[in-house]
Amino acid sequence: xxxxxxxxxxxxxxxxxxxxxxxxxxxxxxxxxxxxxxxxxxxxxxxxxxxxxxxxxxxxxxxxxxxxxxxxxxxxxxxxxxxxxxxxxxxxxxxxxxxxxxxxxxxxxxxxxxxxxxxxxxxxxxxxxxxxxxxxxxxxxxxxxxxxxxxxxxxxxxxxxxxxxxxxxxxxxxxxxxxxxxxxxxxxxxxxxxxxxxxxxxxxxxxxxxxxxxxxxxxxxxxxxxxxxxxxxxxxxxxxxxxxxxxxxxxxxxxxxxxxxxxxxxxxxxxxxxxxxxxxxxxxxxxxxxxxxxxxxxxxxxxxxxxxxxxxxxxxxxxxxxxxxxxxxxxxxxxxxxxxxxxxxxxxxxxxxxxxxxxxxxxxxxxxxxxxxxxxxxxxxxxxxxxxxxxxxxxxxxxxxxxxxxxxxxxxxxxxxxxxxxxxxxxxxxxxxxxxxxxxxxxxxxxxxxxxxxxxxxxxxxxxxxxxxxxxxxxxxxxxxxxxxxxxxxxxxxxxxxxxxxxxxxxxxxxxxxxxxxxxxxxxxxxxxxxxxxxxxxxxxxxxxxxxxxxxxxxxxxxxxxxxxxxxxxxxxxxxxxxxxxxxxxxxxxxxxxxxxxxxxxxxxxxxxxxxxxxxxxxxxxxxxxxxxxxxxxxxxxxxxxxxxxxxxxxxxxxxxxxxxxxxxxxxxxxxxxxxx
Numbered sequence: 237x238x239x240x241x242x243x244x245x246x247x248x249x250x251x252x253x254x255x256x257x258x259x260x261x262x263x264x265x266x267x268x269x270x271x272x273x274x275x276x277x278x279x280x281x282x283x284x285x286x287x288x289x290x291x292x293x294x295x296x297x298x299x300x301x302x303x304x305x306x307x308x309x310x311x312x313x314x315x316x317x318x319x320x321x322x323x324x325x326x327x328x329x330x331x332x333x334x335x336x337x338x339x340x341x342x343x344x345x346x347x348x349x350x351x352x353x354x355x356x357x358x359x360x361x362x363x364x365x366x367x368x369x370x371x372x373x374x375x376x377x378x379x380x381x382x383x384x385x386x387x388x389x390x391x392x393x394x395x396x397x398x399x400x401x402x403x404x405x406x407x408x409x410x411x412x413x414x415x416x417x418x419x420x421x422x423x424x425x426x427x428x429x430x431x432x433x434x435x436x437x438x439x440x441x442x443x444x445x446x447x448x449x450x451x452x453x454x455x456x457x458x459x460x461x462x463x464x465x466x467x468x469x470x471x472x473x474x475x476x477x478x479x480x481x482x483x484x485x486x487x488x489x490x491x492x493x494x495x496x497x498x499x500x501x502x503x504x505x506x507x508x509x510x511x512x513x514x515x516x517x518x519x520x521x522x523x524x525x526x527x528x529x530x531x532x533x534x535x536x537x538x539x540x541x542x543x544x545x546x547x548x549x550x551x552x553x554x555x556x557x558x559x560x561x562x563x564x565x566x567x568x569x570x571x572x573x574x575x576x577x578x579x580x581x582x583x584x585x586x587x588x589x590x591x592x593x594x595x596x597x598x599x600x601x602x603x604x605x606x607x608x609x610x611x612x613x614x615x616x617x618x619x620x621x622x623x624x625x626x627x628x629x630x631x632x633x634x635x636x637x638x639x640x641x642x643x644x645x646x647x648x649x650x651x652x653x654x655x656x657x658x659x660x661x662x663x664x665x666x667x668x669x670x671x672x673x674x675x676x677x678x679x680x681x682x683x684x685x686x687x688x689x690x691x692x693x694x695x696x697x698x699x700x701x702x703x704x705x706x707x708x709x710x711x712x713x714x715x716x717x718x719x720x721x722x723x724x725x726x727x728x729x730x731x732x733x734x735x736x737x738x739x740x741x742x743x744x745x746x747x748x749x750x751x752x753x754x755x756x757x758x759x760x761x762x763x764x765x766x767x768x769x770x771x772x773x774x775x776x777x778x779x780x781x782x783x784x785x786x787x788x789x790x791x792x793x794x795x796x797x798x799x800x801x802x803x804x805x806x807x808x809x810x811x812x813x814x815x816x817x818x819x820x821x822x823x824x825x826x827x828x829x830x831x832x833x834x835x836x837x838x839x840x841x842x843x844x845x846x847x848x849x850x851x852x853x854x855x856x857x858x859x860x861x862x863x864x865x866x867x868x869x870x871x872x873x874x875x876x877x878x879x880x881x882x883x884x885x886x887x888x889x890x891x892x893x894x895x896x897x898x899x900x901x902x903x904x905x906x907x908x909x910x911x912x913x
Contacts (some may be wrong), residue, residue: 246269287304301330302334304332309340313345318348328352328385336359344367349371364390369400371400376850390412394414395416398419405430414435422467425440437458442464446465446471450478472494473488480503483510489514489516493518495510518541519542520546521541522544526550531557545628547627556628564579585626696715699745707731709734709735712894712895725875731893754766768832773824774831785799882902
């Protein structure tokens with residue numbers, strides 16, 4: 237029990253007005269209460285004390301200095317606001333809080349505009365709980381929100397972290413990372429050499445990579461949500477040299493790659509288990525090396541990923557076991573028929589030879605749904621003897637997705653994460669939760685759309701596409717005028733990707749869809765020649781910018797001058813000989829736009845055009861697109877960034893559960909979403 241004798245009060249009118257003086261006067265076990273005000277300085281704590289803030293007490297850094305350095309065990313820091321610790325170094329030696337002792341507790345604090353918020357060096361059994369950490373907006377000046385080195389048994393729980401580089405952990409075994417919400421970072425969680433880590437019930441959203449684990453063993457990665465992680469690599473989870481670990485009951489939604497395995501496991505006696513996960517709407521659900529073995533992948537749901545599974549370094553993933561106890565995985569593209577016990581009567585053997593070519597030559601991903609790809613895949617189905625070996629052979633494919641596991645609620649990242657059941661088989665509850673994060677409910681009503689289908693760049697009337705699982709779009713009608721940009725807006729599963737695929741002619745559909753009065757399809761060259769497609773990110777390719785543009789030019793039947801003009805438009809005419817791998821993220825995205833502009837298309841279709849870009853590069857990209865719009869090019873794009881929609885769109889199509897529920901002017905969108913002008 238703390239008595240008055242164990243409390244020191246610090247405030248502007250108190251006997252003790254300075255935190256340094258309070259730390260000198262304090263005895264072990266003292267609680268120092270900082271009551272309001274801003275205290276600027278660099279403070280050393282060498283006794284086991286508690287510092288508690290009241291009335292928004294703020295500690296502000298001296299330029300280039302750490303605010304609090306903790307050198308004693310059993311120190312508690314809570315309810316403080318720490319701001320302005322800036323540094324140019326890259327090792328975390330300057331931070332808002334430097335921790336160099338055991339059993340510290342950093343609880344319910346707020347960190348704003350610090351290069352590094354918390355750096356922990358040899359600080360075993362410490363706790364970081366319930367904090368809100370907001371880094372700098374500029375990506376090139378960010379450090380780590382939390383940096384943990386050589387600290388066993390650390391607990392990082394229920395924190396909200398945004399606009400920081402990484403949560404970086406190294407040589408820190410037995411860590412618990414639970415209930416955190418990490419967004420807009422580089423690596424949401426980046427771990428190296430930390431065995432027996434438990435990562436549970438977190439949300440990693442909008443990062444370049446959700447989580448990355450290297451050189452570790454016996455990890456538990458369970459009940460997490462990996463959402464919209466679409467940087468240059470864009471993994472939900474990356475694993476390199478990881479042994480004996482369990483990846484279970486997670487949801488991987490709308491990532492460039494859901495789960496990426498590299499040399500994992502390294503020891504056959506320590507297999508990895510991947511069970512009970514949902515992979516939905518990713519570019520690739522699961523990526524692995526062809527040599528991968530000692531890995532169990534069972535009881536997962538692979539739903540509507542552009543590529544369900546990819547293999548690198550070889551044609552098949554035959555070393556992976558795709559079932560457990562006569563139960564395999566659910567595959568949304570399974571074409572077999574029912575057998576006993578909710579298992580397909582024939583194995584799941586996807587015959588898509590073009591995917592194998594893409595895995596071996598990533599540059600071909602630009603042409604995944606081209607007529608050539610369709611012809612190869614048709615030949616494989618028609619004459620199986622000429623097909624390449626299937627990447628996956630699941631002998632016991634499930635006919636219905638496994639029951640969804642418990643995953644973290646997205647509704648309140650600041651509070652402790654209550655566990656809720658997301659019915660991921662339908663994804664409708666996820667859409668509702670994502671909408672709830674905006675703090676209000678929208679009541680949306682369909683409005684009739686009157687379309688002149690004669691000369692419009694794009695007209696869509698009663699477009700319907702249903703998949704075998706019941707998802708898709710129903711009776712969607714919209715149009716895009718010349719020089720107009722229309723944004724597709726809605727939660728995951730709303731139908732945005734399906735609509736874009738129909739416009740690109742990549743899938744069969746019912747209803748009327750016309751691009752300059754031509755119906756797009758894989759066989760309709762005249763319609764497709766009028767469309768330029770810009771993916772979220774270029775695939776990793778071993779060629780120069782000039783070589784890629786020459787490949788695109790030939791495939792589109794464009795002239796050399798048209799290809800050069802496209803490069804000039806995006807300001808890349810001087811980088812032609814440069815290897816694509818040497819270009820910055822912003823330059824790669826400009827190059828992707830240049831590829832889409834080859835041949836001067838009248839309609840640009842873009843999927844998340846600024847995903848993974850820093851603010852300055854993103855604004856440059858949007859400026860380029862606005863120039864194209866002013867030149868008369870029409871644009872249809874999807875985005876989950878309100879600022880992209882506000883800056884580029886003229887109108888916004890709200891999609892929900894596969895239906896167009898409202899089409900509004902962009903100013904109405906700004907008002908509806910509560911954006912500042």
